[in-house]
Amino acid sequence: MKFRANKMLGLALGERSILIAEVTNVTGRCQVAKAAEFIYPDGVSQQQPEALGNALRHFIKEQGFSARAAVFGIPAKSVLTKSKELPPVDPTLTADLLRLQVESEFSTEFKDLVYDYAGTSNPAEPSHVLLAATPKSQVEQAVSIAQEARLELAAIVPTSVALTAATTRNASDALVLSITPSATELSAQRGNQPSLLRHIGASSATGATVAGEVRRASLMIPRNGSAAGNGSANGSSHGSVIVWDDARLDPTARAAITAALGPAARTGNFSDLGAGDLPSGVDACAAAVSLAMAGLNEDDLAIDFLHPRLAEPKKAALKRQTALAIAAGVIVIIGAIYAYADLQSKEKTLAGLVADNKAISEDRKKAESEVAMIKYAQGWHADKPRYLSCLRDLTTAIPDDGQMYLISFNLHDSMKGDIGGKATTREAVLTLVRRLNESKHFSDVKMSLDLRDIRHVHEVTFTINFKYVPA
Numbered sequence: 001m002k003f004r005a006n007k008m009l010g011l012a013l014g015e016r017s018i019l020i021a022e023v024t025n026v027t028g029r030c031q032v033a034k035a036a037e038f039i040y041p042d043g044v045s046q047q048q049p050e051a052l053g054n055a056l057r058h059f060i061k062e063q064g065f066s067a068r069a070a071v072f073g074i075p076a077k078s079v080l081t082k083s084k085e086l087p088p089v090d091p092t093l094t095a096d097l098l099r100l101q102v103e104s105e106f107s108t109e110f111k112d113l114v115y116d117y118a119g120t121s122n123p124a125e126p127s128h129v130l131l132a133a134t135p136k137s138q139v140e141q142a143v144s145i146a147q148e149a150r151l152e153l154a155a156i157v158p159t160s161v162a163l164t165a166a167t168t169r170n171a172s173d174a175l176v177l178s179i180t181p182s183a184t185e186l187s188a189q190r191g192n193q194p195s196l197l198r199h200i201g202a203s204s205a206t207g208a209t210v211a212g213e214v215r216r217a218s219l220m221i222p223r224n225g226s227a228a229g230n231g232s233a234n235g236s237s238h239g240s241v242i243v244w245d246d247a248r249l250d251p252t253a254r255a256a257i258t259a260a261l262g263p264a265a266r267t268g269n270f271s272d273l274g275a276g277d278l279p280s281g282v283d284a285c286a287a288a289v290s291l292a293m294a295g296l297n298e299d300d301l302a303i304d305f306l307h308p309r310l311a312e313p314k315k316a317a318l319k320r321q322t323a324l325a326i327a328a329g330v331i332v333i334i335g336a337i338y339a340y341a342d343l344q345s346k347e348k349t350l351a352g353l354v355a356d357n358k359a360i361s362e363d364r365k366k367a368e369s370e371v372a373m374i375k376y377a378q379g380w381h382a383d384k385p386r387y388l389s390c391l392r393d394l395t396t397a398i399p400d401d402g403q404m405y406l407i408s409f410n411l412h413d414s415m416k417g418d419i420g421g422k423a424t425t426r427e428a429v430l431t432l433v434r435r436l437n438e439s440k441h442f443s444d445v446k447m448s449l450d451l452r453d454i455r456h457v458h459e460v461t462f463t464i465n466f467k468y469v470p471a
Helices: 049-063 091-099 136-148 159-167 207-220 251-261 286-296 320-378 386-397 426-438
Strands: 007-013 017-026 029-039 069-074 080-086 113-118 127-135 152-158 174-179 184-190 193-201 240-245 265-267 404-411 416-423 442-450 460-468
Touching (some): 007 159, 017 049, 029 049, 029 286, 069 136, 069 159, 091 113, 091 127, 113 136, 127 193, 152 286, 159 174, 159 184, 159 240, 174 207, 193 207, 207 251, 386 426, 426 442
Parallel strands (some): 007 069, 069 152
Antiparallel strands (some): 017 029, 113 127, 416 460, 442 460
16 A cells, blocks of 8 residues: 655654654655654653654654654564465465465464565465564554654554665665664565565674574575575575664674675665665664655555555445345345244244254253363463463573574473573573573473584584473
């Protein structure tokens, strides 16, 4: 859905601030008019959208932004994605096909999601699309912020998807690394559609962490009809890696990240976005500019959670004359049925008594089955979230320094379980083991390490076994 306007605001939502840029479109040429970073007031976050929107409205007025149409960008941390292979099918049926199975593609722990997808099917051969989902509350918060800020919301898109589309508009496949004040994100575009979106960590993520994530992501990108997870036969990067620094990192830290990514990495060139030259004194606004450009673009957005293509189609309302005609026909039919039923009432009464006698026995069996199911379900009731509590306690114990990530988690009915993952150092694993031992909810904590490939990939593969003691 396109929003016709000659100037557009792009707002990249973050945990502590919003990057804002205004782009104008005059005679087909786009130009950045101004840009700024809105820091959230103390005690205000996206969880208070009315207060945040009100503060944003005053900030926009003070900074002299004149556009009212806006595209909101949400962080990759709030978006679930999954590559989906489709059989040969007509593109007009893509949405119907995905709508029937999209909920099963994501964990049942996530409820009230808004779904969309990027790409389309091919009637002649299998193809890939990128499924995307975000909590409905995230969309509602963005809508409330826009309303309080007196903005006309045109779209809600993943920020990095818009940045990658703008970066690669005149290029082939590429990975785009976006560093904002709130997070470091990785995205990729294959052809003219996004193929990957991933949250890496905070804006302070180290070069080794970023490089390792880029290598893993390259292997997960579908390539030329191959299945997801076989993106590169030799593990090489998916084209060039373009780095955008909207966090104003120290030049040394930025250079370390670029160097860790290898010779294929380069810093983003603002002219590639097609938004003219930056005004004097303006920098670190690529993410917000790409969102505004997406709103001004004539093409449909790849992913738009405000107008998702996987939303249930609205049913057409019946005209008044048609409804009256149908009602008259129904009345005639009901009259005929009533007359026939009156003649057959005695026979039906007798047949009903016989059927009721038989149904009593069947209902009893059904009730016994339901009682058994309810007793089983009680073990999973929200009052006893043993499995979720374990996952929460594990998440709390894991250091939030970007040095470790998990790839497996198992927990049995006996409350014995294990986790597996990778870390940049052995000390990071020992820290996690120490925290688990100090916790009153874990016992019999045992660790094993695999140091075989540490010289080549700078990673430690580990497995930790434990017994969980719920509260």
